[in-house]
Amino acid sequence: MELHHQKHHQTYVNNLNAALSAHVSATQTNDVSALIGLQQKIRFNGGGHINHSLFWKNLAPPNTPGNDISSAAPTLREAIVSQWGSESAFVKAFNTLLLSLQGSGWGWLVSTGGPRGRLEIITTKDQDPIVGPDVPVFGVDMWEHAYYLQVSMKTLYLCSNTLTENDIKYLNNKAGYVDGIWNIINWAEAEKRYTAGVESLLKL
Numbered sequence: 001m002e003l004h005h006q007k008h009h010q011t012y013v014n015n016l017n018a019a020l021s022a023h024v025s026a027t028q029t030n031d032v033s034a035l036i037g038l039q040q041k042i043r044f045n046g047g048g049h050i051n052h053s054l055f056w057k058n059l060a061p062p063n064t065p066g067n068d069i070s071s072a073a074p075t076l077r078e079a080i081v082s083q084w085g086s087e088s089a090f091v092k093a094f095n096t097l098l099l100s101l102q103g104s105g106w107g108w109l110v111s112t113g114g115p116r117g118r119l120e121i122i123t124t125k126d127q128d129p130i131v132g133p134d135v136p137v138f139g140v141d142m143w144e145h146a147y148y149l150q151v152s153m154k155t156l157y158l159c160s161n162t163l164t165e166n167d168i169k170y171l172n173n174k175a176g177y178v179d180g181i182w183n184i185i186n187w188a189e190a191e192k193r194y195t196a197g198v199e200s201l202l203k204l
């Protein structure tokens with residue numbers, strides 16, 4: 001997670017800042033061609049920054065009060081049980097959809113149309129963010145960089161004591177990562193987003 005935050009997320013931030021700066025220049029010179037060319041960079045890197053900013057906040061260390069859905073997210077829990085029948089049925093549906101995602105992307109619990117809306121589990125490709133009136137209640141990064149350290153890192157572990165078993169916990173075990181994510185979901189943050197939205201979080 002440290003590598004993910006310091007390297008991967010930082011790259012989206014750097015690239016977004018460069019694209020926004022180029023956008024200002026292109027606007028000043030009325031360079032329409034350059035403006036169009038920058039749109040995809042802004043979408044990809046801006047989406048990457050928004051998605052990761054939401055992701056870090058919707059995680060909490062295991063065995064902390066935020067992890068307990070019953071006490072931390074009573075309103076959201078009621079809506080989940082009302083729609084899926086039980087917490088376990090919801091988790092099963094979420095995991096199944098996440099593992100069906102091909103390539104890079106994200107899994108989301110979304111409140112459609114705004115806070116306290118009908119809940120939906122959806123996936124988005126690459127770094128496409130949840131926009132518009134829909135509220136991303138929580139997201140799970142399904143890019144390989146979220147769980148799969150490179151073999152060279154494993155080699156480094158085997159040759160030194162600088163990493164622990166947890167640093168190379170999942171590797172290619174995508175299902176293990178998806179199962180494990182439930183131990184660190186920040187239900188207190190999810191409840192806040194479900195009941196009040198994320199508008200304040202998206203003004204980055």
Ligand SMILES: [Fe+2]
Pocket residue numbers: 004008052141143145146
């Ligand atoms: Fe990521």
